[in-house]
Amino acid sequence: MREQHQLRDDSPERSILARLILPDQTVETDPLEELHGLAVTAGTEVVDELIQRRSHPESSTFLGKGKVEELRLMVERHDADMVIFDNVLSPAQIRNLERATKAKVLDRTEVILDIFAAGARTYESRLAIELAQLEYSMPRLKRMWTHLSRQAMGVGMRGPGEKQLEVDRRLAQKRIFDLKQELGKIERRREQQVSARKEAPTVSLVGYTNAGKSTLMNALTEANVFAKDKLFATLDTRTRRWQLPGWGVVLLSDTVGFIRDLPHSLVASFKSTLEETRQADLLLHVADASSPVVFDQITAVYNVLKELGIEEKNTLLVLNKIDAIQSAAVLTRVLDRYPNAIPVSAISKKGLVQLQEAVGEALGREFYDIEVDVHPGDGKLLSYLEAKGEVLSREYGDETTTFHLRIPAGAMGPVHRDAVEIRPLPGSYHALQRSADHSEADVETESEFDPTSEVA
Structure with missing residues (x-):
């Protein structure tokens, strides 16, 4: 019997881009770039x-x-397959536009979700994107979810005489519940893993997508992680050891880039993936200084950090891609607004020495090297020092136990209150005095968040 071969069109789908600009919206030079x-x-x-x-x-x-x-008429003239809107549309608006244009209509959220789905590689990121897609699609169900019937759904999920759409919605809701349960377990495990890690201070790279975070990580650590000039090239957290001159080993993490109007369901789904950022000692906010909308991109990143509840982290703004700037006036304009930002080029490695010095100084403000004398019977303080500090050595005396440790500034309250004696090591004295002034409050102090400042 002769084999029958079916011809397949491998050419990409043809799309038309559309955007509605409202009076209160900031418009870029190229609104659809x-x-x-x-x-x-x-x-x-x-x-x-x-x-x-x-x-x-x-x-x-x-x-x-x-x-x-x-x-x-555009769809008809170009024989286009789809129309992509740079806006968020309601299910009814999408249906009406599809009827009118005779083409598939996608909004900005659906395209971002599709890109994340294509780039997800780990088990955790695949679960996160599936959850975000299901939550987005629930109001848009059109007999789309019958493939989920292969999942084990349990007794009582399907009633006699139900319409197929109702069955599909039940299937999707059950899958959403299961995904949230599994991601919750992963998030709790990740929190324990990250909080228990004491081998070195942690620094996390954050920033707008395609700002060059992965390229900067490669330049600083020679990690050779995947870096490409495209949106959302990185979806999973990668952590590498960074030998910071004058400081020692620092753990540097890189994760997913942000974008304006990032879907809320996506931010929620990726919370466990972003746990490294949530618990980092310092954030490096990498911005593309060559972008004509760099100010809007910086603001968009701060908005996502605020949504994650980590906007008050100690942050350094890093202006990357200065080698791509054609005029010195462009960089001057950005530095006028963010005078303490650090201009670098991850490609040419220009400015990396200044960046390393700034990171060392920022970490030094957050950590103290001290010697602490503690009563051997003060089990509460002994446990606290083990949990909150990095114990470098300990000596046991007749009346006290002496710890040499590195400890976060925000954790000094109970130490000042309960320790027998504290001896700051060189370079820590003035900072230690400042922390003593706040010891009675016994709270972790964090820098004030200000979107107009490079140190948030």
Whole structure:
């Protein structure tokens, strides 16, 4: 019997980009540049673009009637497969636009979720993106989830006479519950692993997607982690040992990049992946200094950090890609707003020495090298020092036990209160005096968050 071969079209789907700009929105020089990058990263070929400025969205079709007709003609002329909006659309608006244009319609959120799904490599990130996709798609169910019926759903999930859509919704809800349970277990394990790690101070790279975080990690640690000039090249946390001159070994972590209007469900789903960032001693906020919208990108990152509850971390702003800046006036403009930012080029390695010095100084402000005398019978303080500090050595005397340790500044309250004697080692005295002034409060002090300052 002769084999039958089915021809398959391997060409990418053809997409048209669209955006509605409202009066209160900041408009970039090229309003669709970022969406173009997202569409290409998702694997589509962009064939045309459409922009409308309007005081408010049309409730049924988002765009005005005339622009919807223009969009339909674009789809017909280019034989486009889909329209991608740089906005968040309601399920009804998507349905109405699909009927009008006879093409698939995606909004910004769905494209970002699709990119994350394609790039997820670890078990944890695959669970996180599946959860985010399901939560996004629940209001948009159109008999999409029958493949989940292969999952073991338990007794009582399917009732007689139910419509298929109701069955699909039950399947999706059960899967969402299971994913949240599993991710909760992973998050608790990750919290324990990260909090128990005491071998070195931790520094975490954060920043807008494609700002060059992975390239900077390679330049600092020679880690040879995957780095590519594309959006969301990194989705999973990578941690490497960084030999910081004048300090010693520091653990440097790199994780997923942020973007404006990052879907809330995605941020929530990736909380366990971002645990390294949540518990880091210092954040390096890497920004693309060559981007014409660098200020908006910096603000977008701070907004995501705020959503994660870690906006008050000690942070250094790193202005990367200065080698790509054509005019010195561009860098001057950014430095005028962030005068303490550190300009670097991860590619040419320019400015890395200054960055290393700034990191060492920042970590020095947060950690104290001290000797502490403790009563042997004070088990509570002994346990506290073991848990909160990095014990470098200990000596047992007749009346006291002497610890040489490195301890975070915010953990000094109980030490000042209960220790027999504290002897700061060289370089720690003035900082130690400042911490003593706040010892009665016995709280961890953190720098004030200010989106207009490079040290948040």
